Every structure is written in structure tokens, then in C-alpha cells.
Amino acid sequence: MIHPINFKAFHGGSREEGYIDFSASVNPYPPEWTDDMFRRAKEISTLYPYYEKLEEELSDLIGEPVTITAGITEALYLLGVWMRGRKVIMPKHTYEEYERVSRIFGGRVIKGPNGPGKLAELVEENSFVFFCNPNNPDGKFYREKEMKPLLDAVQDTNSILILDEAFIDFVKKPESPEGDNVIKLRTFTKSYGLPGVRVGYVIGFADAFRSVRMPWSIGSTGVAFLEFLLKDNFEHLKKTLPLIWKEKERIEKELNVKSDANFFIMKVKEGTIEKLKENGILVRDCKSFGLPGYIRFSVRKREENDKLIDVLRKTLNI
Numbered sequence: 001m002i003h004p005i006n007f008k009a010f011h012g013g014s015r016e017e018g019y020i021d022f023s024a025s026v027n028p029y030p031p032e033w034t035d036d037m038f039r040r041a042k043e044i045s046t047l048y049p050y051y052e053k054l055e056e057e058l059s060d061l062i063g064e065p066v067t068i069t070a071g072i073t074e075a076l077y078l079l080g081v082w083m084r085g086r087k088v089i090m091p092k093h094t095y096e097e098y099e100r101v102s103r104i105f106g107g108r109v110i111k112g113p114n115g116p117g118k119l120a121e122l123v124e125e126n127s128f129v130f131f132c133n134p135n136n137p138d139g140k141f142y143r144e145k146e147m148k149p150l151l152d153a154v155q156d157t158n159s160i161l162i163l164d165e166a167f168i169d170f171v172k173k174p175e176s177p178e179g180d181n182v183i184k185l186r187t188f189t190k191s192y193g194l195p196g197v198r199v200g201y202v203i204g205f206a207d208a209f210r211s212v213r214m215p216w217s218i219g220s221t222g223v224a225f226l227e228f229l230l231k232d233n234f235e236h237l238k239k240t241l242p243l244i245w246k247e248k249e250r251i252e253k254e255l256n257v258k259s260d261a262n263f264f265i266m267k268v269k270e271g272t273i274e275k276l277k278e279n280g281i282l283v284r285d286c287k288s289f290g291l292p293g294y295i296r297f298s299v300r301k302r303e304e305n306d307k308l309i310d311v312l313r314k315t316l317n318i
Contacts, residue, residue: 019277020304022297023284025136025167025263027193028304029240033228034194041224049216054226058201061230067209068226070198070217072166072185073097079128079162079183080105081212089122090130093138093289095164098130116142120153127159134167137289137296139259141168144175154181166190166200169237170262172245188229190262191237197225248299254309255318263298265291272315279311 031037055068069075080101088107090098091114102109112122114135123129131150134141154161161182168174169191176184187200199222202209218226244262251257257264265286273295276283286294297308312318 016282019280019282020300020307021282022300022304022308023282024195025261025296025298026190026195027240027244027262028298028300029236029243030193031228031232031236033232037224037228038221040227041219041221044223045220047220049218049220049223051218051223051226054223054230057230058226061233062201062203064203065206066201066203067206067213068218069200069202069209069213070222071189071200072164072187073198073200074213074217075185075200075202075209076101077104078209078212080107082208083107083128087124087127088130089119089127091119091132091135093135093291094130094132095136096288098164102128114138114140116147116150120149123150123153123157123159125157125159127154127157129154129159129161130164131161132164132166134171134259134261136167136261137263137284137286137291137294138265139167139261139263141171141174141260144177147177151177151179151182155179167261167263170241170244171260188225191241192225192229194225197221199225199229244299247302247305250302251299251305251309255312263296265294265296266312267294268312268316272312275315276308276311279307281308281311 051068055066058068059066069078076097083102084106086107087110088102089110089112092111093114099109107128110122112119116131129150150161159181161179162185163182164185165176166185166187167190168176168186182204184203185200186203189195189197189200199218248262251264255266257266273283273285284296286296299305
């Protein structure tokens, strides 16, 4: 017999149309070439989507070998191959899929403090350690100096640090630590504002990840996206990230919140989520992160941010 796993993760992203969706933390400016990309996807949809050459070209663009995956999510599930019976350490308030994957594949879940220094104290021989940087949901980004205790701990214990950098593109002047025991997970779904196009990549242990990944996982749309991304050479990010940073700084001043990423958490009073929805705005309830009474909302376009700010100020009397 088979039985369901007794753990359910909740994710952001609107399940209803007609709302301004602040619950999904993505770039509100999709690429100008999106329509051409979908036309290209249709052209190649009768073919099996092989992408080894595109993977080589992306590796050249990134500057080190990468393994293409269907977003970070596929990479998390591939990690399960090596997880059974291992101690799997993660912060208490972070992305829930780490715990779900660990439980599915038989890892022994240990939750600890969110800071890398305190979390390092839990690392034992041959552990897996999940760390989201910047963290979801609070947007806190830890610099290399702050990460050093955790990096040293995984090195000294022959453990693996799985560094989820899904939102690193939104950080000004980001730093990404190197190490033989570090696996970095990255995705384009956030920074290109296309969460339905499942394309991400892994840095580290390329031979191992390529040996277990599912064939054709990104589909023809993913292949078309990569073709256009490589031609774009990250120009879209250079154009749109400054717009997001400008709005982020404005929201910080208007609502007295702070983040290193493109989203914020905020303590609110009961009924705020419902009030926002009445005004056509969806935000993320942070109960599932173990933070009841908090909401998470992303940075969107100026006119959309104006509406969010106005409703929150009126609702919270700020």
C-alpha cells in the first residue's frame, strides 16, 4: 500500500483572476519578447525538447557549469535522491518546500534559528542544510562574512549547503559564496516575471544532477525561453531592476518596512487580508511560514503599489 505524506506546503500566486497579485514575488515587467517566445514555443512543440547546447551556452553566460532544471522546484526534488536518512537542517521561518521534499524522501528534519551563525551550531557530520538567501518570506540577505560560520560548518562536517538564491537578482550588489560543499539553486521565473515558464538552474555537482534529472522537463516553452534569454544577455534585468529598486525604496519610506529583496513582510491587524481583497488586492498570509499576523507583499508597478499603500494606510491607521 502507499500512503500520502502528512505535510502540505502552501504557495503564493493568485488562484483567482481579476486581482492585483502581490502574493507572488515576481518582476512586474515581463520581457518585450514574450509574444515572440510563445510563437517560437509553438513552432517547436512537435519536437522533443532537448537543450544540451543551450545548457552549454548558459554555462558560458553564467561563467561556470550549470544544470538546467524546471525551476528550482525540480532541483529540490532531485536532491531527494541523496537525502534519505540524513539530517536535514533548515531555518524555522523559510520556504516550506524544503520540509516537504525532505519528508517525502525520508530526511530527518531539524529546524533552527534563521541566522546562519546559530544555524551552523546544528550542523553534524554528513548533514544537508537548506538556506534561502535572500530569505523567503522576510527578504533578509546575508553577506559572505555573515555566512562564513555556516560555510565553515558544512566544510568541517562533510555536509552539503543547499543555497536557494531564487531572489538574488533583486538584491543590490549581491554576493554569492563559493565552496566545494555548496549547491546553488537559481531560477528565472521570478526575475523575468514568468512563473508559468519553469526554467531554473543549479550551480555545483553538474554530473550528479544531470545523471538524475527528468528528460525534457522544461518543455518547448522552456527551450524557447532559453533561446531568447541567451540573445537578451540579461538586458531585460538591466532595464527593469532599477525600476523595481526605486519603487522598493518608496514603499520602505511610505510603510516603514525593510527588505533586501523585492518583497516585504508586515505585521497587520485582523481583517487586513480581507480588506485588501475587497479592494482587489491579494497578499500572502504568512501563517504557513509560522508567522501569524503577518502578510508578505511584493513590489509591483507604481500605480499598483499606490493602491496597496493607500489601503494599508487606511486599514492600519498609518
